[in-house]
Amino acid sequence: MEQLSPDANLLKGNLDLILLEILEAQPMYGLEIINEAQTRTDGYFDFKEGSLYPALHRLEAQGWLSGAFQDSDSGGPRRKYYRLTDKGNRALERKRAEWQRFGRAIESLRGRP
Amino acid sequence: MKLEKYLKRATSGLIGKKRLEVREELTAHLLERTHKYEIAGLTHPDALARAIEELGDARTIRAGMIGVHTMPKFFATTGLSAVIAAGILATLSVSSAQIVGTLRVPLEQCQSSSAQIITLKTPIGGTIEKFPCEQGDFWLEFASLRATLEPLGVKIERANDPQLQESEQFYLNFPDGATVSLYLHKMFYFKRSATDKLEKIPYVSGYVEGSTLIEAFRTAGVSFTMSGWDNPVLRIGKTRFQIGTATAPISGVNFYPNVLQTRLFSLFNGWTTESSMPDTINNVERQVQMYGAPSLFRSHKHRIQTQFPAGQIVVVASREPSHSLEYEGKNRVYPAFTRTYIAPVGKDGILEYPSDAKTLRFKDDLRSLSVTPKDGAGDIAVLKFTSDLSYNKKSFELVPSSKLSK
Numbered sequence: 351m352e353q354l355s356p357d358a359n360l361l362k363g364n365l366d367l368i369l370l371e372i373l374e375a376q377p378m379y380g381l382e383i384i385n386e387a388q389t390r391t392d393g394y395f396d397f398k399e400g401s402l403y404p405a406l407h408r409l410e411a412q413g414w415l416s417g418a419f420q421d422s423d424s425g426g427p428r429r430k431y432y433r434l435t436d437k438g439n440r441a442l443e444r445k446r447a448e449w450q451r452f453g454r455a456i457e458s459l460r461g462r463p
Numbered sequence: 464m465k466l467e468k469y470l471k472r473a474t475s476g477l478i479g480k481k482r483l484e485v486r487e488e489l490t491a492h493l494l495e496r497t498h499k500y501e502i503a504g505l506t507h508p509d510a511l512a513r514a515i516e517e518l519g520d521a522r523t524i525r526a527g528m529i530g531v532h533t534m535p536k537f538f539a540t541t542g543l544s545a546v547i548a549a550g551i552l553a554t555l556s557v558s559s560a561q562i563v564g565t566l567r568v569p570l571e572q573c574q575s576s577s578a579q580i581i582t583l584k585t586p587i588g589g590t591i592e593k594f595p596c597e598q599g600d601f602w603l604e605f606a607s608l609r610a611t612l613e614p615l616g617v618k619i620e621r622a623n624d625p626q627l628q629e630s631e632q633f634y635l636n637f638p639d640g641a642t643v644s645l646y647l648h649k650m651f652y653f654k655r656s657a658t659d660k661l662e663k664i665p666y667v668s669g670y671v672e673g674s675t676l677i678e679a680f681r682t683a684g685v686s687f688t689m690s691g692w693d694n695p696v697l698r699i700g701k702t703r704f705q706i707g708t709a710t711a712p713i714s715g716v717n718f719y720p721n722v723l724q725t726r727l728f729s730l731f732n733g734w735t736t737e738s739s740m741p742d743t744i745n746n747v748e749r750q751v752q753m754y755g756a757p758s759l760f761r762s763h764k765h766r767i768q769t770q771f772p773a774g775q776i777v778v779v780a781s782r783e784p785s786h787s788l789e790y791e792g793k794n795r796v797y798p799a800f801t802r803t804y805i806a807p808v809g810k811d812g813i814l815e816y817p818s819d820a821k822t823l824r825f826k827d828d829l830r831s832l833s834v835t836p837k838d839g840a841g842d843i844a845v846l847k848f849t850s851d852l853s854y855n856k857k858s859f860e861l862v863p864s865s866k867l868s869k
Contacts, residue, residue, distance in 0.1 A: 403527070
């Protein structure tokens with residue numbers, strides 16, 4: 351069955367939350383994040399790769415992520431791994447709560463005359 | 464080379480260590496993806512092309528990175544979100560901005576990593592760096608324009624129109640009776656409100672967009688001309704002034720295509736059909752921008768003897784065969800289209816004209832131009848501006864082939 355992609359604006363508006371959620375488990379580099387997002391959502395989150403790196407750098411500049419280069423295990427160029435900082439963890443909690451409130455608000459609109 | 468070109472585009476405008484870091488990160492991404500596709504059976508060039516295509520338009524990455532890494536100090540020190548800065552930058556890049564007394568970087572310079580970066584001031588403090596090699600427009604600082612025109616007897620008054628809360632309109636009253644109505648360009652910045660909402664706030668930039676300025680002058684109802692390539696001179700009625708300064712120059716590469724694009728289009732409209740020239744306006748614009756700078760991408764350079772003085776601006780029209788152009792990261796295939804090459808005549812009346820045609824044939828009728836075969840004989844028609852570019856006048860006239868030689 352065809353997997354529908356989310357609305358681009360919805361994805362863009364929640365990109366921070368998505369990235370923070372993915373990185374909560376462990377540090378990852380860009381391509382790994384993309385693959386992880388696709389795998390964990392059965393391809394639902396197939397975001398534009400070009401928008402990923404500026405977003406990662408922005409979160410790093412905000413102090414939510416910390417990035418560090420590490421040698422590649424396959425012998426290629428170094429990869430930049432991103433991990434969640436304490437500040438990022440707190441931001442993730444806030445964003446999760448926002449998302450839940452938003453979801454509940456939408457739910458509460460359903461079924462009204 | 465394709466990888467190098469892509470990385471250069473994606474990181475231009477970034478400075479020093481940050482540029483190297485972004486470059487390294489993107490390189491690792493692309494090479495890993497490329498390797499994956501090679502394992503799947505693609506050749507290296509195909510695999511790399513696919514990896515680049517998937518990563519997307521280099522300009523998108525660059526715009527995002529510049530938004531983060533050249534964030535105004537104001538935002539950084541006050542703790543406002545970088546999203547705000549990125550929002551301003553995104554708004555600016557839509558309008559393509561340039562500055563102080565004018566400015567637009569010649570296309571040739573945009574090929575190098577040392578291309579000029581300009582600084583824009585925001586109305587709430589701080590500055591934004593902008594890489595100006597994207598679009599063909601230029602801006603004029605209104606204060607500079609005022610300082611230039613008032614000593615020439617031009618009276619400038621602000622329009623008191625309550626409808627214009629988000630922009631400012633000025634009337635330029637020229638000594639010989641012409642009145643030019645000019646709008647300053649509107650920009651936006653984003654501010655977080657007390658309720659934590661992001662508000663889009665308009666403000667008057669203090670700059671006039673180049674094409675707006677020219678169109679305003681052309682509709683003023685008196686004779687209007689433009690001349691010169693570097694820092695072109697405008698004449699409206701008896702008043703002359705220069706666009707651009709020694710320290711903030713405007714090249715004809717950026718000036719004339721932008722100003723004349725729609726007029727050129729109307730010139731060609733009527734002898735081509737939409738089916739043979741889809742997306743015609745964009746084609747004209749892109750070709751002028753791509754090939755307006757001398758010698759770019761062309762296999763033959765011709766020297767055409769004209770009877771014009773050095774500095775006369777001419778337009779060489781030709782028809783080009785089908786080919787593909789990379790546009791926003793995708794290859795688009797165009798059927799035959801019109802090429803309009805705008806350039807100044809050089810010393811001794813010689814016009815240097817880069818072309819894929821090995822030999823040239825001068826034509827006296829735009830409709831008779833056949834499609835130029837690569838390395839074959841190509842038809843061209845040469846046009847020049849008329850002596851009055853005001854709106855109700857004809858903008859171009861054909862140069863008779865008898866006045867041209869190879």
